Amino acid sequence: MSFLIELKVPDIGNVSDVEVAEVLIQPGDVIELDQTIVIMESDKATMDLPASAAGTVEEVKVKVGDTVSEGSLIATVRASTDEVARPAKETPESSEEKSEPAEVAVQPAEQQAAAKPEQKPQPAATQAPPAAGRVSSKAHASPAVRRFARELGVDIGKIEQGSGNKGRILKEDVKKFITQVMSSGGVSGGGIPAIPAVDFSRFGDIEEKPLSKIKRLTGQGMSRVWLNLPMVTQHGEADITEMEAFRKSLNQQQATDGRKITPLAFIIKALLAAMRQYPQFNASLSADGDKLILKKYYNIGIAVDTANGLVVPVIRDADQKSIIELVDEMTGLSDKARQGKLLPADMQGGCMTISSLGGIGGTAFTPIVNAPEVAILGVSRATMKPFWNGQEFVPRLMLPLDLTYDHRVIDGADGARFVVAIAEYLDDIRRLLL
Numbered sequence: 001m002s003f004l005i006e007l008k009v010p011d012i013g014n015v016s017d018v019e020v021a022e023v024l025i026q027p028g029d030v031i032e033l034d035q036t037i038v039i040m041e042s043d044k045a046t047m048d049l050p051a052s053a054a055g056t057v058e059e060v061k062v063k064v065g066d067t068v069s070e071g072s073l074i075a076t077v078r079a080s081t082d083e084v085a086r087p088a089k090e091t092p093e094s095s096e097e098k099s100e101p102a103e104v105a106v107q108p109a110e111q112q113a114a115a116k117p118e119q120k121p122q123p124a125a126t127q128a129p130p131a132a133g134r135v136s137s138k139a140h141a142s143p144a145v146r147r148f149a150r151e152l153g154v155d156i157g158k159i160e161q162g163s164g165n166k167g168r169i170l171k172e173d174v175k176k177f178i179t180q181v182m183s184s185g186g187v188s189g190g191g192i193p194a195i196p197a198v199d200f201s202r203f204g205d206i207e208e209k210p211l212s213k214i215k216r217l218t219g220q221g222m223s224r225v226w227l228n229l230p231m232v233t234q235h236g237e238a239d240i241t242e243m244e245a246f247r248k249s250l251n252q253q254q255a256t257d258g259r260k261i262t263p264l265a266f267i268i269k270a271l272l273a274a275m276r277q278y279p280q281f282n283a284s285l286s287a288d289g290d291k292l293i294l295k296k297y298y299n300i301g302i303a304v305d306t307a308n309g310l311v312v313p314v315i316r317d318a319d320q321k322s323i324i325e326l327v328d329e330m331t332g333l334s335d336k337a338r339q340g341k342l343l344p345a346d347m348q349g350g351c352m353t354i355s356s357l358g359g360i361g362g363t364a365f366t367p368i369v370n371a372p373e374v375a376i377l378g379v380s381r382a383t384m385k386p387f388w389n390g391q392e393f394v395p396r397l398m399l400p401l402d403l404t405y406d407h408r409v410i411d412g413a414d415g416a417r418f419v420v421a422i423a424e425y426l427d428d429i430r431r432l433l434l
Helices: 143-151 171-184 213-228 241-253 263-277 323-339 412-427 429-433
Strands: 002-008 018-023 036-041 046-050 055-060 073-080 102-105 231-239 283-285 292-294 300-302 304-306 309-311 352-356 375-379 383-388 393-406
Touching: 002 055, 036 073, 143 171, 213 309, 231 412, 241 263, 241 393, 241 412, 241 429, 263 300, 263 323, 263 352, 263 375, 263 412, 263 429, 300 323, 304 323, 375 412, 393 412, 412 429
Parallel strands: 002 102, 300 352, 352 375
Antiparallel strands: 002 073, 018 036, 036 046, 055 073, 231 393, 283 292, 304 309, 375 393, 383 393
C-alpha cells in the first residue's frame, strides 16, 4: 500500500514570500528522509528544506524564482507504508494506490532570516511615494510585489503595463520602472543621476558573478540609510592594556573547558554601561521624525561575516548576562550564522550594533548605522603605541573605536562623550562594577 504525501513549508519564523533559489528534485526521483529538496533565500539568509518522508517524487509544485510561505506546497511524494516518516492525516480506505493526500510538513534543517529594518520604508529610488507609503490599489500585482514596490518607494500605480499574465506586474517590472526613472531624471527626489552602464567586455575578458540575495538586499538597505540619515563618525581610542592582561589570565584559568573569552565580551559590557549613562543612544526615532522612542531593554547586535554576506544576530537582555554568558551566546549565534541556521527572531530587536574588524586588521573605518538604531560602534585591531605618562613613554595597547551616529538624534558633543565613556570603562574595567 502507498500514500501520496504533500510536502509543505512549515512555520519558518514569521517570514513570508521567501524566494526559491534552487529546486533539487524532479518527478521520478527517489528521495530519502532528510534529503534537501529545495533551497530558499530570505532577506538575509538561505534555508535548506529537507524531506520528512522518503519515496518517489510524483510532482514538483515550485520552480526557481517562485515565492513561498508557511503552508506552501513544495512537492508530492508517493511513499509506501514503511517509508512514511510520520502518521498521515488521511488513512486510505482501500488497497488502491490512489488516496487522499496526507499533509506532512517539511522541517527545515537550516534556517536563517533577517529582520527587515523596523523603520518605515523610505524612498530609495525614483519619485516620491504616495502618502503614508501606500501604493495604488488599481494595479494588477500580488501582495509580495506591492510590498517590494513600497520598500523601494515606487508608486506601483504609475507602472502602466506588467509583463506577467494578463498584464500582471512582476518584480522585474518594478526594477525596470526604477531604471527608467533613474535614466530620465533623478533618484529619491534629489535628482541623483544614475551611474551609466558600461560594456566592460570591450576592454578585455570578464566574468559575471551574481551577488547573493543577502548582499543585494543589504546593499539596498545601506543605500536607503545613506540617503536618509545624516551620519557622523567619531573616532577615539581606549587603553586596554590592563583589560587584556585580565582577559588572558581568565583564559589560562579556563583552558580546560575549551571556552575562549574574547575582547568583544568586555566591549559589550563597556557599551552597555555607556548606553545606561547616555539613554539617547538606546533609542530610535519615530517614523514621522517627531519623537524619540527610548528603550528600557538592552539588546546588542553583533555583525557576523559569513560566506553569503553580513548578518547581525542579536544578544537579548545583554545587560543581565555575565562575561561568560555573553561569550557562550556570541559563540552560539556566530556558529548558527555561518551554518545558515539563524531564525528571524535571532536578528530582531537590536538596540545598538557592534561591528568588529579586530580579527582582520585596519586602524579605523566608518560603519553605517543599522537603522532604525541611532548608532553603531566599530572596533578595529588593537596595537601597541608609545604613551607619555608625564615622565616617560611607556608601551600601551590601544584599541581604535569608531562611533557612527544619526545626527538627527545625537549631536557631536554627545557623540564624543559617548566614545570617551566607552574608553574609560575599557581603560579600567573596575568601573563596570559601579
